[in-house]
Amino acid sequence: MSASDPTNAPVAQPAAEGRPGWAWRPFALAAPALILLVAVIGYPLFIIVLRSLSEPQWGVQNYVWFFGAPVNLTVLQRTFAISAWVTLVCVIAAYPYAYLMTAVGPRVRLALVLCVLIPFWVSGVVRTLSWVILLQDSGVINSLLRAAGFDGIKLIRTQTGVVIGMAQVLLPFMILPLYSVMKGIDLRLMRAAQSLGARPSRAFFTVYLPLSLPGVYAGAIIVFILALGFYITPALLGGPRSTMLSTLVQTQVLSLLQWGRGGAMGVVLLVATFVLLALAAPVMRSRYREAGRH
Amino acid sequence: MKPAQESKGAAIDLESISKAYGGFKALDGVSLRIEPGEFMTLLGPSGSGKTTTLNVVAGFTDVTSGKLLVGGRNVVGVPAHKRNIGVVFQHYALFTHMSVGRNVAYPLTLRGVDQAERKARVARALDMVKMGDFAHRYPSELSGGQQQRVALARAIVFDPPLLLMDEPLGALDKKLREWLQLEIKRIHRELGTTFVYVTHDQEEALVLSDRIAVFNRGRIEQVGTGRELYDEPATLFVGRFIGDSTVLRGEVRSDGASTALTIAGETVTAPRRIAGETSPVMLLRPEKLAIRRPGQDAAGTTNRLPGTIAEAIYLGSGSKYEVRLDDGSTAIVRSPLTGDSFGLGDKVELCFDGADAKLLAEDSSADATLT
Numbered sequence: 001m002s003a004s005d006p007t008n009a010p011v012a013q014p015a016a017e018g019r020p021g022w023a024w025r026p027f028a029l030a031a032p033a034l035i036l037l038v039a040v041i042g043y044p045l046f047i048i049v050l051r052s053l054s055e056p057q058w059g060v061q062n063y064v065w066f067f068g069a070p071v072n073l074t075v076l077q078r079t080f081a082i083s084a085w086v087t088l089v090c091v092i093a094a095y096p097y098a099y100l101m102t103a104v105g106p107r108v109r110l111a112l113v114l115c116v117l118i119p120f121w122v123s124g125v126v127r128t129l130s131w132v133i134l135l136q137d138s139g140v141i142n143s144l145l146r147a148a149g150f151d152g153i154k155l156i157r158t159q160t161g162v163v164i165g166m167a168q169v170l171l172p173f174m175i176l177p178l179y180s181v182m183k184g185i186d187l188r189l190m191r192a193a194q195s196l197g198a199r200p201s202r203a204f205f206t207v208y209l210p211l212s213l214p215g216v217y218a219g220a221i222i223v224f225i226l227a228l229g230f231y232i233t234p235a236l237l238g239g240p241r242s243t244m245l246s247t248l249v250q251t252q253v254l255s256l257l258q259w260g261r262g263g264a265m266g267v268v269l270l271v272a273t274f275v276l277l278a279l280a281a282p283v284m285r286s287r288y289r290e291a292g293r294h
Numbered sequence: 295m296k297p298a299q300e301s302k303g304a305a306i307d308l309e310s311i312s313k314a315y316g317g318f319k320a321l322d323g324v325s326l327r328i329e330p331g332e333f334m335t336l337l338g339p340s341g342s343g344k345t346t347t348l349n350v351v352a353g354f355t356d357v358t359s360g361k362l363l364v365g366g367r368n369v370v371g372v373p374a375h376k377r378n379i380g381v382v383f384q385h386y387a388l389f390t391h392m393s394v395g396r397n398v399a400y401p402l403t404l405r406g407v408d409q410a411e412r413k414a415r416v417a418r419a420l421d422m423v424k425m426g427d428f429a430h431r432y433p434s435e436l437s438g439g440q441q442q443r444v445a446l447a448r449a450i451v452f453d454p455p456l457l458l459m460d461e462p463l464g465a466l467d468k469k470l471r472e473w474l475q476l477e478i479k480r481i482h483r484e485l486g487t488t489f490v491y492v493t494h495d496q497e498e499a500l501v502l503s504d505r506i507a508v509f510n511r512g513r514i515e516q517v518g519t520g521r522e523l524y525d526e527p528a529t530l531f532v533g534r535f536i537g538d539s540t541v542l543r544g545e546v547r548s549d550g551a552s553t554a555l556t557i558a559g560e561t562v563t564a565p566r567r568i569a570g571e572t573s574p575v576m577l578l579r580p581e582k583l584a585i586r587r588p589g590q591d592a593a594g595t596t597n598r599l600p601g602t603i604a605e606a607i608y609l610g611s612g613s614k615y616e617v618r619l620d621d622g623s624t625a626i627v628r629s630p631l632t633g634d635s636f637g638l639g640d641k642v643e644l645c646f647d648g649a650d651a652k653l654l655a656e657d658s659s660a661d662a663t664l665t
Contacts, residue, residue: 191354192387194374196401196448203375206400210391 045270052263062264072248076268079245080276082162082234083227089167090174090223091216098178098215102185116172124169128236131165132156135237157239165237166230173226174219181215217284221277228273245269303331303488304365304455306351311360313346320346322512324360330455333482333489335499337535338509344492347509348458351490353377365455380449380457384464386441388433394420394444395429401452419451420444422481439470443477450485459491463498475501496536500524508532511659524579527652531660533577538614540583540625542576542599543656553653558620562597564648574653580628582650585615585642587634597651599644601625603636617644 027034052062066072101112119127134140135155142152155161185208193203231246238244245265253262306328313321321343328334336344349355350362353374362370369377388397398419402412420426423443433441442462449457459478463471479502482489493499499506500520507517508531516528520536527533534541544557554563555576568574588600604624605616615636617625625644636642 186385186387188383188385189387189389191374192381192383193389193400195352195354195377195379195381197375197378197404197452198400199373199375202404207389207391211389 048263048266050263051259052267053260055260055263062260063268065261066264066268072265075243075245075248076272078159078242079228079269080272082159082166082242082244083224085159085163086166086170086227087174087220087224089163090171091220093167094171094174094178094219095212095216098175098182101175101179102182116175119168120172124232125236127169128165128233131161131168131233131237135161135164156237157242159238159242162234162238162242162244165233166227169230169233170223170226173222177218177222178212178215181218182212185211221280225273228269302453302455302486305330305363306365306456306488306490307361307363308347308351309361309363311347311350311362312358313350313355314358319512321350321357324512324514326507326514326517328488328490331486331488333479333491333502333504335491335493335503335506336509337493337496337499337506339494339535342509343512344494344507344509345460346512348460348490348492351456352379352381352458378452378454380452380454382442382445382449382457382459382462384461386433386438386445388441388445388448390433392432393429394425394431394433394436397433397444398429398448398451400448405452415451416447419447422450422484423447423477438466439474442466442474446478446481450481450487454487456488456490457485459489461493462491464493471498472501478502500536506536508535510535527577527654529660530575530577530654530657533652533654534660538580538626538628540578540580540627541623542578542625542651543623544621546573548574552648557599557623560599560620562599562646562648562651564651564653566653568653568655571653571655573656575656576651577654578625578646578651580614580626582646583625583627584633584645585617585627585629585636586645588641588643590643596648597646599625601642601644603638603640603642606636606638617642619644 053060055062097112097116101109104112132139136142137152137154137156139156141155146152155164189207189211190200190203193207194200198206229246230244231250234242234244235247249262249265252258252265306326308324308326310323310325311321312319312323324343324347326334326347336347338344346355350357351364353369353372353376357370360370361368364377364379388394389400392400395416398416399412402415407415416429417426420429423446425440425443425447428436428440428444433444436444446462462478463474466474475498478489478491491499491502503520505517505519506523508515508523510529510531516523516532518526523532523536527536530541533539542555542557542562544555544562547554547556548567551567552563552565553567553574553576554561562576564576585603599619601617601619603615604618607614607616609628612628612630613633613635615627615629617627619625627644
């Protein structure tokens with residue numbers, strides 16, 4: 001139900017008006033989380049920005065360096081490109097899976113949820129190394145291909161390999177929001193659309209798909225942002241031509257001890273992400289507004 | 295009834311339609327002819343097959359056997375989107391991501407109607423349901439009654455020759471329901487198309503329909519006008535389902551021309567019999583029964599049964615009494631305000647003319663399915 005539901009408003013208000021202190025109670029309850037957020041996100045972020053501007057001396061020299069070196073810009077662009085590919089792969093793989101979860105009975109649904117979550121409980125390093133075994137030149141996939149008479153394909157240390165590995169890790173973040181939106185879609189609307197003359201595929205594209213878009217957007221934002229910061233998977237599955245920004249940050253900070261440059265890269269990534277989301281927001285907001293009305 | 299003029303509606307013929315789910319027969323040989331432009335109501339308790347019948351006509355449910363003709367064309371096997379039938383659902387089924395205007399335009403867009411004509415037809419349909427000012431609103435901004443009117447506009451905007459309505463007023467409160475019933479009646483008159491309306495509410499069926507088909511356990515018990523069903527119920531189930539009724543059961547003795555029932559020692563008679571039925575029951579409408587104080591002279595009534603007032607309800611236009619008879623059964627009596635008034639626990643005599651009693655075959659399902 002949307003916030004405009006008239007049955008909600010009168011219940012909440014008298015309590016707030018009757019006792020002035022009540023308005024603050026939710027904040028008091030949220031205090032531990034707020035303090036934690038400020039302490040572990042706000043403060044480090046502040047330090048990152050500060051050091052990017054103050055090391056080795058005060059000024060914007062780290063940013064000048066970042067935008068002056070073409071390799072940095074290439075890697076930044078590649079980071080966004082890989083994240084976009086991962087997001088696309090996740091949407092395509094997750095959409096039918098999430099739909100299946102809404103269509104089956106509770107037992108099968110539980111099994112499907114477990115299939116999504118069990119790999120998720122395995123350590124990221126272990127999982128990525130499993131992908132190395134699968135993807136490498138003499139690995140499972142290539143052995144099978146050769147056994148079937150095909151040529152082997154180069155997967156490890158390619159962008160494709162990175163996208164495959166990352167998409168698998170991030171798939172649950174797409175499936176779960178999609179499922180939660182899809183299970184709220186009234187399937188009887190499809191029947192109504194058909195009675196009005198829409199063949200099933202048309203009913204899907206004009207009714208079901210638009211109603212499921214909030215889930216696609218929610219999942220896409222989560223997957224995209226998480227993908228931007230990925231480190232282990234691209235480091236192990238990728239090669240020099242699929243380096244992502246986090247690897248560069250690691251090199252600057254841990255190998256070269258250039259804390260200022262590492263900070264500047266982090267800030268650039270953060271700002272670029274915000275800009276991108278701000279550009280996407282109007283489209284998503286209008287869709288949210290409409291689909292949120294049940 | 296519809297006037298004899300040319301009707302825009304389609305005739306519908308259901309010919310011994312059956313639908314089985316595993317061993318369960320949801321529909322068991324349903325045959326029904328609906329005339330062009332007729333307002334036909336499918337009435338029955340839940341699980342009686344009325345909604346299944348509607349879904350079969352709409353094309354949402356396929357049949358196990360039987361024939362279905364819409365406008366003379368056999369449509370068994372034709373998918374719902376090719377049937378050109380308007381459907382209104384109990385749950386409105388409006389597309390929440392579209393404005394009211396786009397919802398109503400949806401079937402026209404699918405049919406490739408150009409924009410200018412689409413706009414005009416959407417406006418006309420919305421005006422017909424008195425929602426002309428709401429085209430830019432979203433369904434969530436409307437009340438239930440408004441949403442259902444929009445759904446109705448969407449179902450008629452493409453001029454289907456047949457409109458199906460599945461308990462469209464079931465989710466609305468009584469006042470709104472009564473008002474919308476009259477609106478639906480008006481729209482039916484203005485459109486002249488065939489309406490098939492599903493409800494479990496017999497009053498609603500009586501208000502709306504040209505004819506009513508009473509469903510019970512996957513079969514049609516009787517088809518007729520409201521008056522026919524009330525005055526001449528073919529089965530005990532129909533008698534119980536339409537209107538209030540009193541059922542008298544007792545020891546039966548029938549001779550050539552009359553049937554006598556002995557109930558807790560008292561005998562009542564009706565001047566007819568049903569051939570071949572060994573244990574008929576008597577059904578009496580509340581206005582055919584009268585109550586008097588014991589011993590009071592009651593000229594003209596042939597039958598009397600002693601009882602006690604168990605409930606007295608003041609209705610404004612009269613009073614309704616429940617009388618507990620000596621055999622434990624309950625009689626329902628409606629009496630005008632001018633008559634005597636009785637209080638709880640009063641000993642009374644129930645009087646009726648034997649000619650007013652309907653003799654019907656016993657049907658134990660009639661009581662069980664009423665709830």
